[in-house]
Amino acid sequence: MKCPFCGFQEHKVLDSRPAREGAAIRRRRECLQCERRFTTFEEPERPRLLVIKRDGVREEYDREKLLNSMVLACGKRPVSINSLQDAVDRIEQSVYDQFDQEVETSQLGDRVMDELYRLDGIAYIRYASVYQSFERPQEFADLVRKLQKDRRKSKPAAVEISKE
Ligand SMILES: [Zn+2]
Numbered sequence: 001m002k003c004p005f006c007g008f009q010e011h012k013v014l015d016s017r018p019a020r021e022g023a024a025i026r027r028r029r030e031c032l033q034c035e036r037r038f039t040t041f042e043e044p045e046r047p048r049l050l051v052i053k054r055d056g057v058r059e060e061y062d063r064e065k066l067l068n069s070m071v072l073a074c075g076k077r078p079v080s081i082n083s084l085q086d087a088v089d090r091i092e093q094s095v096y097d098q099f100d101q102e103v104e105t106s107q108l109g110d111r112v113m114d115e116l117y118r119l120d121g122i123a124y125i126r127y128a129s130v131y132q133s134f135e136r137p138q139e140f141a142d143l144v145r146k147l148q149k150d151r152r153k154s155k156p157a158a159v160e161i162s163k164e
Contacts, residue, residue, distance in 0.1 A: 001040065008033035020089045049095070050102045058102070063088060070112060073127035077120045087115035121147055 002009055011029040014037070019026035024043035030036070049061040070084050091111040095103050109131050116124040125143055134140060 003031035003034060003036065004038050005036045006031060006034040011038075021086070021093075023089060023093070046092075046096065048101060049099075051108065052102055052104045054105060061103070063092070066091070066108065066112070070116065070123075070127070073116060073130075074120060074123040075126075077123050079120050079123060083119060087112075087119065091115060117147075121151070 001011075003011060008031050010032045012032060013027050014030055015028040017026055018024070019041060020043070024041050027040050027042065029038055029040060031038070050058045051061050052058055067084060067088050070087065071081070074084065091108065094111060095107065099107070113124065113128060113131065116127050125140065125147065128134075128143055129140060132139075134143075
């Protein structure tokens, strides 16, 4: 691996620690030539995963695409990119655990909704409106009302989506 600053191939590892909830290892490295520091992630190569779209067309699962859809929903909301990365990690973990090579787009969408629900109510509603293709204002209103009701029923900690 080349140093991102000078391209030199040799560096030393200063620190290794688990990342992405133990799914990867993060290493802090120092280039032996320019002495600048950079970070690398090491993770097992995952099996191929295909996403089955609503029209039956399959496409390669794309982490960036999923993340971007969540970033968009969280625009101008107090949600850090780190917490979104973690959310995508959990979504991937759950999908890889439950499905073998192929997953329907709705399965991904439902998991994104669960994660956004916990992170930010507004982002959740934004995502839902696109994902469920709302056409009437009433559908927004219904969802907002449902969200408010849920939030009243349970304190934020209890909104935890149960994991199997
Ligand atoms: Zn260097």
